[in-house]
Amino acid sequence: MKGVVYNLLERLVVRDHGEDTWDALLDASGLDGVYTSLGSYPDEDLTKLVRAAAEALALPADDVVQWFGRNALPLFAERYPQLFEHHASTRSFVLTLNDIIHPEVRKLYPGADVPEFDFSMREGTLVMGYRSTRKLCSFAEGLLLGAADHFGERLAIEQPSCMKRGDEQCVLELAFTR
Amino acid sequence: MRARAGVHALTPDPATLERRLERERLARRESEEIAERTTRALYDKQQQLVLLEAVVLASNESTTVEHALRGAVEAVCAHTRWPVGHAYLRDPSSGDLVSGRIWHMEQPGPLAAFRHTTEELTFATGRGLPGRVLATGSAAWIADVELDDDFARKSLGVRAAFAFPIHAGGELTAVLEFFAAAAIAPDAALLEVMAQIGGQLGRVVERIRAQEQIAHQATHDSLTGLANRLLFSDRLEQLLAHSERRGSIAALLFLDLDRFKDINDTLGHNAGDQLLRDVAERLQAALRGGDTIARFGVGAEFTLARFGGDEFVVLCDDLAAEADAVRVAERVQHALLIPFVLEGDELVVTASIGIVVAGAEHREAASLLRDADIAMYRAKERGPGRWEVFDEQIRRRALARVAIERALRHAPDAGELRLHYQPVVALDGGALQAVEALVRWEHPERGLLHPADFIPIAEESALILQLGAWTLREACEQAGRWRARFGDRAPLPVSVNVSARQLAQAELPAIVGQMLAETRLSASDLALEITETSLIEDASVAAESLRELKSLGVTILLDDFGTGFSSLSHLQRFPIDALKIDRSFVKGLRAGSDECAIVRAIVAMAGALGFEVVAEGVETAEQAAEVQALGCARAQGYFFGRPVPQEEIERLIRSSAPAPVQLPEP
Numbered sequence: 001m002k003g004v005v006y007n008l009l010e011r012l013v014v015r016d017h018g019e020d021t022w023d024a025l026l027d028a029s030g031l032d033g034v035y036t037s038l039g040s041y042p043d044e045d046l047t048k049l050v051r052a053a054a055e056a057l058a059l060p061a062d063d064v065v066q067w068f069g070r071n072a073l074p075l076f077a078e079r080y081p082q083l084f085e086h087h088a089s090t091r092s093f094v095l096t097l098n099d100i101i102h103p104e105v106r107k108l109y110p111g112a113d114v115p116e117f118d119f120s121m122r123e124g125t126l127v128m129g130y131r132s133t134r135k136l137c138s139f140a141e142g143l144l145l146g147a148a149d150h151f152g153e154r155l156a157i158e159q160p161s162c163m164k165r166g167d168e169q170c171v172l173e174l175a176f177t178r
Numbered sequence: 179m180r181a182r183a184g185v186h187a188l189t190p191d192p193a194t195l196e197r198r199l200e201r202e203r204l205a206r207r208e209s210e211e212i213a214e215r216t217t218r219a220l221y222d223k224q225q226q227l228v229l230l231e232a233v234v235l236a237s238n239e240s241t242t243v244e245h246a247l248r249g250a251v252e253a254v255c256a257h258t259r260w261p262v263g264h265a266y267l268r269d270p271s272s273g274d275l276v277s278g279r280i281w282h283m284e285q286p287g288p289l290a291a292f293r294h295t296t297e298e299l300t301f302a303t304g305r306g307l308p309g310r311v312l313a314t315g316s317a318a319w320i321a322d323v324e325l326d327d328d329f330a331r332k333s334l335g336v337r338a339a340f341a342f343p344i345h346a347g348g349e350l351t352a353v354l355e356f357f358a359a360a361a362i363a364p365d366a367a368l369l370e371v372m373a374q375i376g377g378q379l380g381r382v383v384e385r386i387r388a389q390e391q392i393a394h395q396a397t398h399d400s401l402t403g404l405a406n407r408l409l410f411s412d413r414l415e416q417l418l419a420h421s422e423r424r425g426s427i428a429a430l431l432f433l434d435l436d437r438f439k440d441i442n443d444t445l446g447h448n449a450g451d452q453l454l455r456d457v458a459e460r461l462q463a464a465l466r467g468g469d470t471i472a473r474f475g476v477g478a479e480f481t482l483a484r485f486g487g488d489e490f491v492v493l494c495d496d497l498a499a500e501a502d503a504v505r506v507a508e509r510v511q512h513a514l515l516i517p518f519v520l521e522g523d524e525l526v527v528t529a530s531i532g533i534v535v536a537g538a539e540h541r542e543a544a545s546l547l548r549d550a551d552i553a554m555y556r557a558k559e560r561g562p563g564r565w566e567v568f569d570e571q572i573r574r575r576a577l578a579r580v581a582i583e584r585a586l587r588h589a590p591d592a593g594e595l596r597l598h599y600q601p602v603v604a605l606d607g608g609a610l611q612a613v614e615a616l617v618r619w620e621h622p623e624r625g626l627l628h629p630a631d632f633i634p635i636a637e638e639s640a641l642i643l644q645l646g647a648w649t650l651r652e653a654c655e656q657a658g659r660w661r662a663r664f665g666d667r668a669p670l671p672v673s674v675n676v677s678a679r680q681l682a683q684a685e686l687p688a689i690v691g692q693m694l695a696e697t698r699l700s701a702s703d704l705a706l707e708i709t710e711t712s713l714i715e716d717a718s719v720a721a722e723s724l725r726e727l728k729s730l731g732v733t734i735l736l737d738d739f740g741t742g743f744s745s746l747s748h749l750q751r752f753p754i755d756a757l758k759i760d761r762s763f764v765k766g767l768r769a770g771s772d773e774c775a776i777v778r779a780i781v782a783m784a785g786a787l788g789f790e791v792v793a794e795g796v797e798t799a800e801q802a803a804e805v806q807a808l809g810c811a812r813a814q815g816y817f818f819g820r821p822v823p824q825e826e827i828e829r830l831i832r833s834s835a836p837a838p839v840q841l842p843e844p
Contacts, residue, residue, distance in 0.1 A: 037210040038217065086321050086361045096360050099259055107221040108214055 001043045001134075002109055006035035008072045009049065016071075021056075028052040038108070043134055062138040069142020070149070077150055080104070090151045090176055091126055094144065095119060115140070122173070125158075130170040135163045137170040144174065153178055226371045229257040233375050237382040241389070243267075243352075246382045247344075248280045250375060251354060255282045258368065262289065262336060262357040264296060266308050268350060275301040275308045275353055292334035299330060306330055307341050308353045315350060317342035317369045317376075322361035338362035342372040346383035399484040401451055402458035410483035410491060414543040417495055418536065429503035431492040432532040432550035433461075433510065436562035438488035441525065449520050454488065456518050457527065461490060464513035465506075478502070490529075491550070500535045507531045507565040528563030530554055535567070552576045583635050585621065590648040594620045597652050598821035601669065601830065602792065602814045605806040610830055614673045614707070614814065615653040616821045617645065637677055646680045647689065654697040654704060656824055661703055664831050671733050673705035678712030682719060687726035694730070701731030705755075709737050713752060721751050728753040735792070740780065750787065757784050759810070761795025767804045774808070781809040 010033075013022045026033040029048035035041060050068075054061040077084050083101055087093040102114045115132035128144075130137050141157055148155035156175045161167035190198075236249025251263035261284040266275040277297040283289055301309040306328055310318045319340040323329040329339075336357035344352040354376075397409035405413070417428055435441075435457065442450035465480040481493040494506050510531065517524040532554025540546040549568045556575075557566035566572070589595050599613035619627040636642040653674045660668040680686055694701055706727060713720050713736075724734055736749070739757040759780055766773040777793075784791045793805035796815030805813055819830075 036206070038213055082363060086363045092360055096362075099358070099360070100362065103259060107218045110221065 001041055001046050002037070002112065003035040003039040003041055004037040005046065006033075006041060006049075007037050008075055009046075009068055010035070011075065012068065012071050013053075025049055025052045025056070028056070040109075065136065065138040066142035066145070069139040069144075070146040071142075073143050073146025073150060084150065087151070090144070090148045090153050090155065091174075093147055093151065094126070094128070094174075124175070126174040126176075128172045128174060130172060131163070131168075135170075137162060137164070137172065140170075141172065144172070148176065222367060225257060226367075226374075229253060229371060230374060230378065232257065233378055237379060240382065240386065243383050243386050244278065244280060246379060246386065247278060247352060247354070248282075250379055251280060251282045254354070254356060254372070254375065255284075258356065260338075260356045260358045261285065262292075264355050264357075266301070266353040266355070268312075268352060269300075272300075273303070275312055278352065289335050292331060292336060295331050295334060307339055307355055311341045311343045311353045312350060315343055315345070317372055319364040319369060321363050323357075324361075335359065340364075340369065340372070342369065342376045344376050344379045344383060346380045346387065351383055352379075399486075402455055402484050404458055404462075404490075405481060405483035407483065407485050410481065410485075410493065411543050411547075413481050414493060414546065417493065418540060418543060418546070426495065427497040427500055427502075428536040429494045429497060429500070429506070430534050430536065430546050430550045431494065431503070431507055431510070432534075432547070432554040433490040433492065433529045434531075434554050434558065435488035436528045436530055436558070438527075441527075445520060453518060453520055453525070453527065454484070456520075457514070457529075458482075458484060458490070460513045461492070461510060464509050465492065480506070491547070503533050503535055504565065504567065507533055511563060511565065530558040530562065531565040532557055533565055533567045549573070579635055582632055583639065583641065586619070586632055586636060586641060586645070589619055590644065592622075594622065595645075595648060595652075596620060596823070597649065597656065598823055599656075599669075599672070599827050600814055600821040601819035601827070602673075602812055603818045605793075605802065605810060605813050608818070610669045610827075611812060612671055612673065612705070613669045613827060614675075614821075615649060615656075616675075617649050618821075633677075637679060640679070642677045642679050643683070646677060647693075650674050650690065650693050651697065654693050654699045657703045658697050658699045660828075660831075661700070663828075667831055668703075669827065669831065670703040671705040672703065673707050673733070673735055675707045675737065676712075678709070681708055681712045681723060682716050684719060684723065686723050687730065690727060690732060691730055694732075702733070705733035705735055707735045707737040707758070710739060710741065713748075717748075717751070724752050724754075736789075738794075740776065754789055756790035756792055758792045758794050759805075761815070764793050764795045764801055764805060764815070765797075767801050769804070774804070777805065777808050777810075785809070 010022055013025065022033075026049075029045070029052045031045055031048065050061050050064050053059075053064045057064065083096075083104065084093065087096075097117050105112050105114055113133070115130055115134075115136075117131075118129040120127045120129075128140075130140055137159065141159075144157065145155055154177045156177075158173040158175075159170065160173065161169065161171045163170050232253040233250050236253055237246040240246035240249060247265040251265055255261065255263045263282040265278040265280040267278040268274070269276050277299070279297060281293065283293070286293070299306075301312065303309055304313040307318060307320060307323075310328075317340065320326045320329065320338065322337050323339055324332055324337065326332075337360050338358040339355060341353055341355035343350050344354065354372075397406060397412075398404065399406045414430070438450070438453075441453060461482055465482055478497055479495040481495070483491050483493075485491055492506065492510070494503055497503060497506075511529060514527055514529055517526050519525070532550045532552065534540075534546055534549040534553055536546055540549070553566045553568035553572055556568075556572050557564040560566070596618040597615045598618050599615055601610050602612040602614060603609060604611050617629055617633075619632055621627050633642070633645075636645050653672045657668075657670055657672040660672075661670060676686070683689070690704075690706070693699075694704065708720075708724075728734060733755045734753060736752075736754050736757045738760045740760045740763055757780065759777060763773045763777055763780075767777065768774065781791050790812070791810045793801075793810045793813040794815065796802050796805060796813045796817045798817055801815070802813060802817055
């Protein structure tokens with residue numbers, strides 16, 4: 001996991017819950033908290049932090065991850081505005097994930113292990129396949145919801161299959177409305 | 179220091195700490211951002227280098243422009259991850275851009291309509307994406323074609339687009355365009371790389387064009403642009419290699435313009451070259467005219483080439499019937515019927531055509547070309563504007579010719595050549611005054627052959643020089659013997675015929691001088707007979723040679739006078755002693771005939787120029803009386819004596835018969 005993810009998480013926790021909370025989460029996870037954006041850190045650091053947060057907030061871990069994704073998106077938009085320009089809708093933005101956004105990620109982090117997406121249309125909904133060893137579909141859901149917020153749309157997500165439930169891949173059915 | 183340190187609190191207040199922490203945090207963020215920018219720039223640069231390298235590699239291996247463009251389109255798509263790439267080529271005549279039908283498409287199915295539409299369109303300068311590039315000469319980017327004011331191919335599955343030009347030889351020659359499925363903002367860095375790729379491709383196009391031009395020059399005639407001998411022979415070999423298997427009818431036409439040399443000599447080489455270009459154009463038009471297919475079948479194919487000079491060849495493949503080869507020849511001759519206009523003058527040009535239908539005996543291109551060439555000569559012999567099909571008879575005749583040439587080569591050494599001498603007499607009194615030496619060939623199988631049977635064959639090669647030297651030596655030796663034996667009564671000078679080829683030799687005077695020295699013959703006992711036509715061939719060399727011969731003391735006779743095109747001023751340039759009026763004028767001599775007027779005019783003209791006049795071919799007493807009455811001093815002909823062996827001449831001298839001699843042909 002890239003350090004930038006931990007930086008974003010730290011910013012959001014500090015913004016919404018204060019600096020002490022972040023220190024508490026680090027203490028609870030037994031982590032030193034030294035993350036620099038271009039570095040790579042063990043995936044389990046994130047798992048530990050999420051678990052600690054879930055316990056502290058008494059929420060399911062997936063909800064914490066989704067909250068993280070949804071709130072991280074505006075920070076992405078602020079930092080990489082050119083990726084959001086020229087899109088009038090969440091749909092058109094999301095469709096550039098494989099071709100534009102992840103190639104950009106690879107520019108910064110050669111060899112980055114980004115998830116693979118595939119897209120298809122089914123009765124007006126965008127069906128998005130997600131495949132990643134990290135099984136962070138909740139993070140993807142959060143980012144999608146955050147993108148919908150960014151473009152002023154409402155998004156309903158159905159997830160008929162999930163890798164965490166033993167399926168081969170996660171499938172997210174996305175229905176956008178204005 | 180210690181005291182001062184003590185003044186400040188050892189533990190700063192939380193606000194100060196907060197500020198320090200924030201400073202550190204911001205410094206870290208900034209350094210991370212700098213590192214990100216550098217990393218991204220480095221990555222982009224690396225990718226650009228990889229892309230440039232891929233384009234360079236692909237294009238360096240290309241031998242055609244199409245191949246180079248295809249490689250570039252694929253490399254750009256692979257490296258930019260843009261799914262669609264396409265190349266336009268510049269139409270050289272209109273200057274518009276048309277699809278080169280060179281595509282890269284990740285998913286061709288959904289974009290079939292887009293592709294079809296693109297290939298149907300033509301882009302003038304300023305029109306659409308490619309027209310924009312054509313107008314500015316530089317790259318263009320459309321973030322979203324759906325929002326563009328001038329994009330004809332909307333709603334066909336593409337959104338973002340960019341295009342860039344390829345310049346070669348200072349001209350925009352191609353435009354490459356690329357499309358993505360989603361809208362994408364302009365990327366100046368990417369366009370910069372594309373400009374570099376355009377430059378690289380431009381150099382490749384220039385290189386390929388130069389190579390193509392060299393290859394074209396090596397296989398085409400620079401004057402007419404037609405295929406040359408090399409390319410034609412290559413095609414012919416291929417055709418012969420496959421014709422047996424295909425069982426098709428193929429024919430070769432060998433075409434030679436009639437009297438082209440005269441046209442070149444009269445009108446100059448520029449006019450000659452222009453005529454060859456015009457003829458090539460007519461021939462091309464005749465062979466690909468709209469009705470060609472209707473006349474010669476759907477499969478009929480024609481390859482036209484120029485072999486240099488005024489020689490053209492046509493290869494006819496897949497003819498419906500052998501007789502069609504003749505129809506092609508007639509069509510070609512028909513195409514030449516309309517006069518050509520050269521420098522404002524109309525000029526009628528005809529061609530002699532030799533035709534050969536490829537048969538089992540033609541395994542090699544050379545044999546087919548040789549047979550067509552032989553047939554062409556046969557056609558030319560029959561007069562201008564004819565065609566002749568090579569057949570068994572022509573083959574036999576050609577073989578006989580070759581056999582004669584081969585045997586003639588050995589005839590002087592084998593002792594098969596003889597000289598016969600024809601008396602030249604004074605018309606006043608009939609006294610034997612001189613002789614003309616005429617060569618005879620005692621052929622081991624065919625008996626005694628006259629000059630007409632073998633001199634024309636010898637004249638086609640250097641053999642005539644060998645034959646001429648032999649005749650000259652033999653005549654000089656004989657003249658020397660006669661002079662020694664008969665003194666003043668010897669019928670001298672002896673005249674020897676000199677061919678055009680001999681006269682064209684600059685060393686002829688030296689050869690004659692040496693011959694006279696070796697045979698110890700006085701130059702005044704030798705006369706050389708030259709024809710009018712040989713004077714025309716290379717007038718300056720001829721005039722120089724004749725002046726030298728004249729200064730040796732040799733007599734110069736102009737033979738067959740009246741058959742060439744000599745003008746008086748022309749003749750004045752040459753040191754001539756006498757004219758021999760051609761037998762064709764003597765033959766028709768009767769009081770009041772045209773020939774009479776001509777001979778009278780020739781005699782008058784010769785008198786004015788100081789030439790003596792000898793009448794040739796006098797066969798009757800009437801003709802003898804007539805030429806004498808017209809003012810000729812001397813004559814020769816069957817009436818006075820046929821060409822005879824030396825012994826007969828000697829008998830004549832001894833008898834000193836003043837009366838006309840009548841001798842049978844041996």
